[in-house]
Amino acid sequence: MKFGILVNEGPYTHEASDSAYLFTRAALEKGHEIYRVFFYHDGVNNATKYTEPPQDDRHIVNRWSKLAAEHGVDLVVCVAAALRRGIKDDLLAPGFRISGLGQLVEAGIQGDRLVVFGD
Amino acid sequence: MSDSVQPGEESSGVIKKFMFVNRKAPYGTIYALEGLEVVLISAAFDQDVSLAFVDDGVYQLVKGQQTKGIEAKNFSPAYRALEGYDIEKLYVEREALERRGLAEEDLLVDIQVLSSGELAELMASQDVVISF
Numbered sequence: 001m002k003f004g005i006l007v008n009e010g011p012y013t014h015e016a017s018d019s020a021y022l023f024t025r026a027a028l029e030k031g032h033e034i035y036r037v038f039f040y041h042d043g044v045n046n047a048t049k050y051t052e053p054p055q056d057d058r059h060i061v062n063r064w065s066k067l068a069a070e071h072g073v074d075l076v077v078c079v080a081a082a083l084r085r086g087i088k089d090d091l092l093a094p095g096f097r098i099s100g101l102g103q104l105v106e107a108g109i110q111g112d113r114l115v116v117f118g119d
Numbered sequence: 120m121s122d123s124v125q126p127g128e129e130s131s132g133v134i135k136k137f138m139f140v141n142r143k144a145p146y147g148t149i150y151a152l153e154g155l156e157v158v159l160i161s162a163a164f165d166q167d168v169s170l171a172f173v174d175d176g177v178y179q180l181v182k183g184q185q186t187k188g189i190e191a192k193n194f195s196p197a198y199r200a201l202e203g204y205d206i207e208k209l210y211v212e213r214e215a216l217e218r219r220g221l222a223e224e225d226l227l228v229d230i231q232v233l234s235s236g237e238l239a240e241l242m243a244s245q246d247v248v249i250s251f
Binding site for chain 2: 006008040041080081100101102104105106108109110114116118119
C-alpha cells in the first residue's frame with residue numbers, strides 16, 4: 001500500500017511525531033511505500049538541524065533524516081507554516097525540503113491512505 | 120506566493136472525496152486558521168471537497184466574531200468565501216451545536232446540520248479525511 005503521512009505537531013512536546021515516525025518505519029519494514037511525509041502546523045519544527053536533545057534521548061530530527069537517506073522518503077515542510085515559525089532552507093536537516101501545501105493535497109490524491117498524526 | 124500549486128503537481132485526473140474535519144475553536148490555537156489554508160489550496164486540485172465542523176470546531180462558524188481584544192485576525196469572513204472556490208459541502212454536527220447552546224441561525228454560512236450518526240456515515244464514505 002502507498003501511504004501519505006501528515007505530521008501536525010512539533011518534536012518532544014507531543015508524541016505525534018514519534019508515532020508518525022514509528023508508523024512510517026513499520027510500514028517500510030512491511031514492504032509498503034511511503035509516498036510522502038508532510039510536516040504542517042508546529043510539525044515543521046521536526047525539520048530543524050540545530051535540534052540537540054540530551055544524549056540519552058531519541059534524536060527525532062536525525063531519525064527522520066536517516067529514514068530519508070536509507071529509504072528515499074520524501075520529507076516535505078510546509079512553506080507557509082515554516083515561514084511563520086522562522087524556518088527557512090538553511091535551517092533544514094538533511095532529507096527535508098520546503099514546498100507548498102499542494103504537496104499535502106497531492107499526497108492525499110496519489111496515496112492509497114493519508115494518515116494524520118496530531119492533537 | 121510560494122504556497123500556490125507547484126509545477127509538477129497534479130491530480131492525474133483522479134477525483135477523490137476529501138473531507139476536512141474542523142474540531143478546534145477558531146482562536147487559542149492555530150489549527151483552525153492553518154486548516155482553512157489547506158482547504159483553500161485543495162480547491163485548486165478539482166477534488167470533491169467537503170468540510171465538517173464538530174466539537175469546538177463549531178465556534179469557527181459563529182457570527183459576530185470580535186478579535187480586536189486578543190490582537191488576532193478575524194478570519195471568519197473566509198468561510199463565506201468558500202462558495203467562490205466551489206466548496207459548498209459544509210456539514211455541522213447537531214449534537215456539537217446543542218451542547219454549546221448554538222443553533223443553525225447563529226452560524227455565518229449556509230450549512231447542513233447532521234446528527235453524529237449521519238456525519239459518521241459521511242466520513243466513512245470519504246477517500247481522504249484530514250482533521251484539524
